[in-house]
Amino acid sequence: MELQRLAFSFFNGEVAARYWLDIVQGMWVTTYLAAAVVVAGLGTGLALAMARSFHFKLGSFFIVVFADAFRALPPLVVIIVLFFAFPYVDLAMSAFTATWLALSLVLAAFAEEIFWAGILSVPKGQTEAARSTGMSRLQTLVYVILPQAVRLTIPPLTNRMIAITKGTALGSVVAVHEIIYYASSGASEAGNPTPLTLGAAAYVALFLPVVILSRWIETRFAWKR
């Protein structure tokens, strides 16, 4: 065993001291990129699932096409297309915007399917009861169906949120200054992979609370009928 060399390469205090501030900066970018993706992705996904529940044939068709396409595409490809190809159709965007938009679209696609499954899982009698008291379709959806659907969607949704927000690392390929960008450029600059270790620690620091929080939410929203 060569523990000393392992320590020198991956847990090098001198290298860590030089790069930890970069990583902290990256954490900040990762955090707000992830937050922006969650807000836009879940919001769009919910809106699409709601629109789909009104059963307009053409609308539902496009929603399904969107959801299937963006669940199938690798997020990396979407980022690259948005960043490198869209300027040719006069839709240039920053690396940050491209990454945010790509991940939001992918999360929206998954979230739409998850919310839709949740909506379908609510018994038809709930809609009938609400409509029979004069509530509109939208009121029924908002006050009766969604509160029940959302509880069921929390576990799959939090898993998907964590998976997609970790995808912010993909932004490093178009030079978004997030954790991995600083970690890998630091590693090559120093000729030592310790900044990557710092990066890993940064991800754990950021996402472990999210994972624990999601567990807490799941138990809190678990309910009996």
Add this chain to the structure above:
Amino acid sequence: MRERRPIDAILEVKALHKSFGTLQVLKGIDLAVAQGELVFIIGPSGSGKSTLLRCCNRLEEPTSGSVVIDGTDITRPDVDLNRVRQKIGMVFQSFNLYPHMDALGNVTLALRKVQGLARAEADAKGMAALTRVGLAEKARAYPNELSGGQQQRVAIARALALEPRILLFDEPTSALDPELVGSVLKVMRQLRESGMTMVVVSHEMEFARAAADRVVFMDRGVILEQGAPAQIFSRPAHARVAEFVATISRHP
């Protein structure tokens, strides 16, 4: 239309047809229900009883024919369905209470969101409705904390709170354990005494005999026979009615 309907009919169904695909479920139903009347609809399963009831508030869209509630033809395309539905209370076999709301929340949701009442006012009306069904003390209980009979009474209160002109009951006691049926029937009897117009799809023969003004027998999408309970149950004109009554008397 107004002058042609019987003097105090609350519900008037005319030449109602309903098909699901090629399956004709209702083949021309005519039925008038007077103010304060309690009408029982009985008949074998698949005879179209529930579909008829559900056409009366357009949970099912009639294929043709009309349904007039309190002078409004609700099958007209320009009718404000959400408005007329408040006047038509519906009680379901499986209660269909909202599980994420307590009893009072269930009763007041439409008062607040459809009628736009402030919470205090809605709560007062909701409590009055729960009191009518004998469940004021359960206002803060969630559906899963209530027995089936209590859940169904909350569902009745939910319909009552909107001050409907007519109540439609779709097999209200079929999902209940036998010992809980009585509490629901008791509430229905009280409603009848207070003059509520009711149409009930149910096979509670004893209740029908004691409380119904009229029993309607449906078979294969048509009304085969109707009349006073004593007539339908004791000396029906049609053999099919006699046969059916005999069957459910043996296996209620």
